[in-house]
Amino acid sequence: xxxxxxxxxxxxxxxxxxxxxxxxxxxxxxxxxxxxxxxxxxxxxxxxxxxxxxxxxxxxxxxxxxxxxxxxxxxxxxxxxxxxxxxxxxxxxxxxxxxxxxxxxxxxxxxxxxxxxxxxxxxxxxxxxxxxxxxxxxxxxxxxxxxxxxxxxxxxxxxxxxxxxxxxxxxxxxxxxxxxxxxxxxxxxxxxxxxxxxxxxxxxxxxxxxxxxxxxxxxxxxxxxxxxxxxxxxxxxxxxxxxxxxxxxxxxxxxxxxxxxxxxxxxxxxxxxxxxxxxxxxxxxxxxxxxxxxxxxxxxxxxxxxxxxxxxxxxxxxxxxxxxxxxxxxxxxxxxxxxxxxxxxxxxxxxxxxxxxxxxxxxxxxxxxxxxxxxxxxxxxxxxxxxxxxxxxxxxxxxxxxxxxxxxxxxxxxxxxxxxxxxxxxxxxxxxxxxxxxxxxxxxxxxxxxx
Numbered sequence: 001x002x003x004x005x006x007x008x009x010x011x012x013x014x015x016x017x018x019x020x021x022x023x024x025x026x027x028x029x030x031x032x033x034x035x036x037x038x039x040x041x042x043x044x045x046x047x048x049x050x051x052x053x054x055x056x057x058x059x060x061x062x063x064x065x066x067x068x069x070x071x072x073x074x075x076x077x078x079x080x081x082x083x084x085x086x087x088x089x090x091x092x093x094x095x096x097x098x099x100x101x102x103x104x105x106x107x108x109x110x111x112x113x114x115x116x117x118x119x120x121x122x123x124x125x126x127x128x129x130x131x132x133x134x135x136x137x138x139x140x141x142x143x144x145x146x147x148x149x150x151x152x153x154x155x156x157x158x159x160x161x162x163x164x165x166x167x168x169x170x171x172x173x174x175x176x177x178x179x180x181x182x183x184x185x186x187x188x189x190x191x192x193x194x195x196x197x198x199x200x201x202x203x204x205x206x207x208x209x210x211x212x213x214x215x216x217x218x219x220x221x222x223x224x225x226x227x228x229x230x231x232x233x234x235x236x237x238x239x240x241x242x243x244x245x246x247x248x249x250x251x252x253x254x255x256x257x258x259x260x261x262x263x264x265x266x267x268x269x270x271x272x273x274x275x276x277x278x279x280x281x282x283x284x285x286x287x288x289x290x291x292x293x294x295x296x297x298x299x300x301x302x303x304x305x306x307x308x309x310x311x312x313x314x315x316x317x318x319x320x321x322x323x324x325x326x327x328x329x330x331x332x333x334x335x336x337x338x339x340x341x342x343x344x345x346x347x348x349x350x351x352x353x354x355x356x357x358x359x360x361x362x363x364x365x366x367x368x369x370x371x372x373x374x375x376x377x378x379x380x381x382x383x384x385x386x387x388x389x390x391x392x393x394x395x396x397x398x399x400x401x402x403x404x405x406x407x408x409x410x411x412x413x414x415x416x417x418x419x420x421x422x423x424x425x426x427x428x429x430x431x432x433x434x435x436x437x438x439x440x441x442x443x444x445x446x447x448x449x450x451x
Contacts, residue, residue, distance in 0.1 A: 132364025155179030261285035
């Protein structure tokens with residue numbers, strides 16, 4: 001079997017292609033050791049990994065992307081002449097995924113070097129997963145138990161009866177607001193009350209006179225219409241003031257808690273002029289919370305509304321909260337490739353709090369097997385989890401894995417390693433540095449990919 005570096009791997013792992021010892025012209029490129037360590041081509045004043053002067057094979061790649069300065073022979077995004085403010089670095093990451101590719105192989109230069117490296121290995125084991133689906137999520141408020149309290153009419157806050165953290169019952173006063181608008185409406189209400197009483201008296205009198213044959217029936221009809229109009233106007237004004245919350249006749253109204261719970265926001269103070277619709281308080285009932293769960297796309301076939309869930313939360317030890325899936329989102333998140341599911345959790349003592357990180361197990365029928373490895377076998381490179389599988393005493397293969405959240409010394413892998421494969425535990429960090437030697441420079445191994 002032959003081994004070689006593909007062109008794309010060279011773009012991110014290229015080492016030694018530029019002459020780091022060359023002295024740059026004054027003021028054009030950094031010459032300090034930090035710049036060299038950061039992978040800087042001091043000869044041409046750009047990042048070594050994308051230096052097209054030293055790596056002409058990269059030129060067609062940048063030309064194909066439309067990122068090319070023909071005048072100076074550099075990618076336009078890092079051209080030190082056109083963009084000196086960037087210091088030879090791209091405005092964004094030129095590599096969409098700088099972590100080592102799945103299947104990247106690391107081979108020690110000699111068998112003796114491999115033995116001296118002190119690597120320790122264990123076999124990946126298969127264990128039953130009684131819950132079916134493992135996922136992560138977050139604790140949020142139950143949206144049906146969150147109340148946002150707004151100012152009903154413009155005015156000045158005259159009294160505040162609660163503060164953040166106050167436990168309230170439904171109907172408890174939160175604040176008193178004096179409002180010219182409410183005062184005008186109260187005056188109109190009084191006028192409509194007087195008009196209705198007069199109209200009612202006129203209707204009674206017209207009805208009595210008509211019974212005696214003194215007035216025609218059309219005067220009775222006119223009096224009845226006037227009374228109904230006055231009554232409708234009075235009812236409308238009365239209902240409008242009830243919505244505002246007024247219970248006095250001094251041009252003020254009271255905001256009351258629409259539900260029992262805890263005041264989590266107070267956005268006003270005494271003497272503040274508020275506008276109609278302005279949010280002044282938030283009241284939350286935390287006796288029930290939601291767990292919003294991120295389900296992997298690969299597990300969707302196992303997910304159903306009504307499935308039981310067990311939730312544990314960082315910071316609360318081994319305490320478990322149970323619930324059932326009551327909602328599954330109809331769309332997959334295009335960035336994370338997960339689907340949001342939701343479960344309602346009882347929280348009688350209020351120990352669950354919004355935005356807590358949650359680990360979730362979901363019952364999904366019969367138990368299925370999963371692969372487990374020691375936690376120290378898993379390494380992180382950028383945003384990727386890696387495990388190194390032994391192929392021979394001096395040869396190892398990089399596997400990109402998907403780690404199922406959990407606690408303990410063994411971690412479950414959703415993909416990437418098969419039961420019985422030998423994985424590296426002690427020394428796995430050394431192998432990771434080799435796959436990233438374009439930026440670290442460990443240099444004791446050959447990093448290669450299969451053709």
